[in-house]
Amino acid sequence: MLCANSNLCLNSYLAATATETHQARDKCRVRTRATTRIEMEIGGLDSNGREFKSADEMWREEVGDSQKKLDWYRNGVGYWQGVDASVDGVLGGYAHVNEPDIKASEAFLNTLLTELVPNGGRNQHLVALDCGSGIGRVTKNLLIRYFNEVDLLEPVSHFLEAARENLAPENLSVSEEHKASNFYCTPLQEFTPDTQRYDVIWVQWCIGHLADDDFVSFFKRAKAGLKPGGFFVLKENLAKSGFVLDNEDKSITRSDVYFKELFNQCGLNIYKLKDQKGFPDELFAVRMYALTTETLKKVGGSRPKRKANRPAIIK
Numbered sequence: 001m002l003c004a005n006s007n008l009c010l011n012s013y014l015a016a017t018a019t020e021t022h023q024a025r026d027k028c029r030v031r032t033r034a035t036t037r038i039e040m041e042i043g044g045l046d047s048n049g050r051e052f053k054s055a056d057e058m059w060r061e062e063v064g065d066s067q068k069k070l071d072w073y074r075n076g077v078g079y080w081q082g083v084d085a086s087v088d089g090v091l092g093g094y095a096h097v098n099e100p101d102i103k104a105s106e107a108f109l110n111t112l113l114t115e116l117v118p119n120g121g122r123n124q125h126l127v128a129l130d131c132g133s134g135i136g137r138v139t140k141n142l143l144i145r146y147f148n149e150v151d152l153l154e155p156v157s158h159f160l161e162a163a164r165e166n167l168a169p170e171n172l173s174v175s176e177e178h179k180a181s182n183f184y185c186t187p188l189q190e191f192t193p194d195t196q197r198y199d200v201i202w203v204q205w206c207i208g209h210l211a212d213d214d215f216v217s218f219f220k221r222a223k224a225g226l227k228p229g230g231f232f233v234l235k236e237n238l239a240k241s242g243f244v245l246d247n248e249d250k251s252i253t254r255s256d257v258y259f260k261e262l263f264n265q266c267g268l269n270i271y272k273l274k275d276q277k278g279f280p281d282e283l284f285a286v287r288m289y290a291l292t293t294e295t296l297k298k299v300g301g302s303r304p305k306r307k308a309n310r311p312a313i314i315k
């Protein structure tokens with residue numbers, strides 16, 4: 001993504017365009033048809049300032065046939081193949097956001113584990129999947145401390161190799177009960193997790209590489225990879241409205257409305273969301289969504305009660 005000052009941060013997945021605010025505003029609307037099907041007409045921009053009337057128009061151009069789709073994904077991965085396997089590399093030159101990012105993620109994760117996992121996860125064998133893991137930054141700084149096993153999924157092999165090194169037992173300061181288990185060199189659109197393996201599937205700063213249809217089919221498949229009561233955390237950049245297409249790294253930044261429409265199509269509920277604080281102004285806003293496969297109702301501020309028709313465990 002391009003940022004407000006292009007000398008400062010060309011080609012950063014994290015950075016926002018200055019023009020986005022003005023040109024894309026008010027272009028997004030959700031239309032409910034009489035048929036109850038919700039259809040989005042979301043206008044957007046690309047990183048050269050070109051306007052699209054709708055996401056459909058953009059997707060037709062970018063992934064409208066099988067060759068185009070192949071090119072979209074090849075160019076997306078190709079972009080990252082040219083990037084240094086370092087924190088600064090995966091953060092588009094913004095290594096200093098690592099600390100506030102991890103801090104906010106940890107607070108969010110703590111709340112979720114307390115509220116959603118029996119006994120806050122204590123005395124349980126917890127397993128997480130880190131999607132689009134890059135060099136394992138999120139796993140190393142956060143997930144490995146909370147989960148007994150973390151699997152990593154990353155299509156760029158030199159990133160995954162760096163992750164393997166960064167997460168080797170001798171380079172970790174966690175007990176032997178915590179380890180990085182599987183390293184999958186696969187893109188999200190081709191991945192199907194093992195059934196009911198994960199307590200948490202963490203998807204950070206990579207879902208913008210997926211076209212809408214692959215976004216929806218990934219989450220639908222991944223739902224089966226969650227243990228009962230498991231959940232997703234999606235942490236992503238937010239466009240102020242509509243979308244912003246990055247022509248160089250082949251990713252799109254979606255708005256909150258756009259995400260909500262896709263979550264709806266995936267059959268996912270937003271259990272909680274939280275905005276990232278403390279990032280430089282020129283970056284896109286960043287939001288964390290906790291997504292569940294069933295609607296959980298908070299009762300009296302205590303642990304949320306699952307819907308009555310959920311099979312219960314007889315003790």
Ligand SMILES: C[S@@+](CC[C@H](N)C(=O)[O-])C[C@H]1O[C@@H](n2cnc3c(N)ncnc32)[C@H](O)[C@@H]1O
Binds near residue numbers: 077080155159186187
């Ligand atoms: C901005 S980096 C973020 C890495 C990591 N999530 C983090 O927060 O440190 C984006 C990552 O998405 C990965 N990526 C690109 N296309 C992908 C795809 N189709 N499926 C999964 N990951 C992808 C890139 O290789 C890169 O590691």
